[in-house]
Each structure stands twice: as C-alpha cells, then as structure tokens.
Amino acid sequence: MAKVSTTYICNECGTQSPVKMGKCPRCGAWGSMEAQVAQAAPGRTAARRPVTPVVVETLSSLADTAAQRVGSGIAEVDRVLGGGWVAGAVTLLAGEPGIGKSTLLLQLAHEMLAQGHTTLYVAGEESLSQVKMRAERLGVASRLELTRETDARTLAEHFRAFRPPFIIVDSVQTLVADDDGTPGTVTQVRDGTALLTQAAKEVGSALVLIGHVTKQGQVAGPKVVEHMVDTTLALESASGFRVLRTMKNRFGPAGEMGVFEMTTGGMRPVSNPSEAFLAERPRGVAGSAIVAALEGQRPLLLEVQALAAKSPYASPRRTVQGLDPRRVDVVLAVLERRLELPLAGLDVYVNVAGGLRLTDPGTDLAVALSVYSAVTNRPIPEGTAVVGEVGLAGELRSVAQLERRIQEAGRTEFPRLVGPPLAGSKHVTVRTLAEAIAAVWA
Ligand code: TYD
Ligand code: MG
DSSP: OOOEEEEEEETTTOOEESSOOSBOTTTOOBTOEEEEEEEOOOOTTSOOOOOOOOOOOOGGGSOOGGGGEEOOSOHHHHHHHTSSEETTOEEEEEEOTTSSHHHHHHHHHHHHHHTTOOEEEEESSSOHHHHHHHHHHTTOOTTOEEEOOOBHHHHHHHHHHHOOSEEEEEOGGGOBOSTTOOTTSHHHHHHHHHHHHHHHHHHTOEEEEEEEOOSSOSSOOTHHHHTTSSEEEEEEEETTEEEEEEEEETTSOSSOEEEEEEETTEEEEOSOHHHHHHTTOOSSOTTEEEEEEEETTEEEEEEEEEEEEEOSSSSOOEEEESSOHHHHHHHHHHHHHHSOOOOTTEEEEEEEGGGOOOOOGGGHHHHHHHHHHHHHTOOOOTTEEEOOEEOTTSBEEOOTTHHHHHHHHHHTTOOEEEESOOTTOOSEEOSBHHHHHHHHTO
16 A cells, blocks of 8 residues: 655645644745645555556658748748747737737738638737727728637637637736736736647647736736747837847747838838938948848848047946947957057947847947047948958958848948958958958048
C-alpha cells in the first residue's frame, strides 16, 4: 500500500507546508492553508499507473504550418507578421491608448471578412454602439460578430463551440478569469489570456490580443502576457506616422516594421516611408546626415541629427536619442583620437529625427558625419546619403544588405551614397572615416 501524506497549501500564494498553520509563513495570510492529500511516491511493489506509449511523429507526418498562413489583406501588416496570420497562433498588439490599435484591428477584421473568414470582435473597452459607429465609418463588413463578454472562461467555451477563425480581443486588460477578480490586475490579465490562448490553439483560431501600454502602470501591462503569445507587435508614433514593429515572432523574423498614417478613414499604409520620414528635414543645415539604414529587411533612409555646444560643465554631456549611446560614444572617441576633432568641452546631442529607434550598426558613419558637420559648421551637400560601421581604428566596415540600401538611396532625392566597397557597385566607395569626410565634402 502506498503511504498517504497530507500537505498544506496556501491558497493565496501557493506556499506548501507539511504541518497545518493558522498563518501562511510566506505571505502572512490567515486561515489560507488548505489540506491536500497526496499519494506518497510508490514503492517497488506498489501498483503503477498503466504505461501509455509516447506519441511520436516524423516531420513528414506533420501538417505543413507554413501553408496555414492567411494573408492579412494589408501588405504592411503581412511584412511585420512574416507573411500573414497563422492558424492557432496568438498575437499581442501593444501600444499606448489612442495610438490606433482598435482602428487597425477593425480594418484587419474587415480584410478577414472579405476573405470569407468569420471574425469575432470582443469589445471590452467600448460599448457596441461605439464600435458600430467606428466600424461603419471604416467601412467594415456588417457580418462582423461582436460581443461585450469579458469573462475569459465563457469566451473560451464560445471559441471551442463556434471556432471563429479570426478573433480580436480588445483588450486583455478588460478580461476577468474568476468570479471575484478585478479586470486589469496581473492575475486576471495573465489567467484570462492563458484561458483564451489555450482555447484558440485547440480550435486553430488566429487570436489577436490588444494590450495597452500605460506609463502610469495602473493596469497590468502587456509584459505580463508576452511570454504566452507567439508574436508581439508594438504600435508606436514617429514623425507623425504610426510604426508597427515586430518585437517577437515565433513564425517569422523579428525587427520588421510597417509604416502607417492615421487618417479620417483609418490607418493608411505609407508606401514610401523614406520619403515620408525625410519630408520635414531641414535643408542646408549643419549637423544633419542621411543614413541608408536597414530596419528588419527593409532599407530606409532616415535623418541623424547632431548638435554640439560649449559645455558649462566640467564633464560635458552626451545626450543620445534613438541610438545605442555606447555606439555613439565609440564614434565620438574615434572622431577625437583619429581625426583630431576637438570635442573636449562640448556638449554633444545626437538623435534619429522623428523619434525612431535604430539598432543598425550601419548608422555609425551618419553619426560621425553629423557630429563632424555640426562641429565644423559645414552642412553635408544635398543629395548625399551615407552608410557604414565605424571601427576603432577609424576604418569603415561593410554592412548587411548594402546592395539594397544603395538601391533605396537611388530611388530617393539622395542618390549619391557614400559607403564601404561592394563589388560591382557604382556608389562612392570609402575605406576609412577620413576618406568618407573627404568624399562627402569633395
Ligand atoms: P484608437 O484605434 O481608438 O486607439 P487605441 O485603440 O490604440 O486606443 O484610435 C485612436 C485615435 O484615432 C482616436 O483618437 C481617433 C483617431 N481616429 C482617426 O483619426 N481616424 C479614424 O478613422 C479612427 C477610427 C480613429
Ligand atoms: Mg482601443
């Protein structure tokens, strides 16, 4: 006979104890320790659970998941998703209130309906008549199914019973997972998401969850559920545009971006982001450099700005926005040591115009030249874009996808690209930072 033992488990925090206690030793809750009877580990002679064979598949016996992708109907969104929605995959769309999450997803709902996929919109944030008004303005097909139900258990049952292929939950912060839960708390957001995620995966629905990012943090943020979802997208504002970015993607590359403009008719894809981001660029001003950058797989021309001013402080300030400050520090050190640019005593500010963030090392040369231009008060000639990673010796290193960056520059009003060599290419080839400076102001 197996021995029976009793454990006491706190129903507040999950702490276990072998003896009954009036107060939980970890969280301090009174009367929360509940008895749980467990079978002790079976001995050699104890009857064992019948052994069931492990289910083994081969790669070839499994269905091809790539074939289950459904185009979203909006190319800029497909780019970010890696080709479209995946059946049974859960996507989180995070962004600040008012950025356009509900608008974009109503438009995407319409695209799914147009392809004949039943679509369910869980409207936890707004009344159904508010959603109807907006949906009609956006021209969403009237077959869209709506509910105000926010009980995650009830919703999960509905998913299992009716199997809608496309489901939007607006938002995770309105979900409740148990009877006395308050929406927006960590437990409700996490448990509610878990219930819906499991149901969607069982029935193969593509589930999109909206999560508000709040600066004040009164409600649990999307971070709480990030590990449960397959794909996380962030919707942000930059230069008056809306940038949709892949933060995490189990089914495709991360780091991709899509660009939209918020109009009275909803979110409109921007077909030429390089042009859009450079529209407000100041002309003939020192301290401005155009970089042929790469965001995910997309070549994009962006402006890097620098300003240098005499510092009132003993140790001058280095203020960087949209770039890795450590990379900028390295570039400034190279300018000072290899090119003898006098930076001591100057506060230096460097940023990517429009509030975009760049992790592309190819931005180094634009940082170097914008600072050089600012300090020497010489504007970079019109029509010139630059690219290249700067090494500690002042050498220029090649960058990923140089050919596509050259092509992108060629499509814009910055066709003269200065950068590291590439066989067979006709751009302005330079091997060091000093050569780049000579070539730009040739
Ligand atoms: P919304 O999608 O409600 O943002 P979120 O769901 O992220 O909180 O949209 C935010 C703003 O966009 C709202 O203030 C109104 C504006 N808007 C437009 O400019 N055009 C439109 O077609 C729609 C529907 C909204
Ligand atoms: Mg909304």
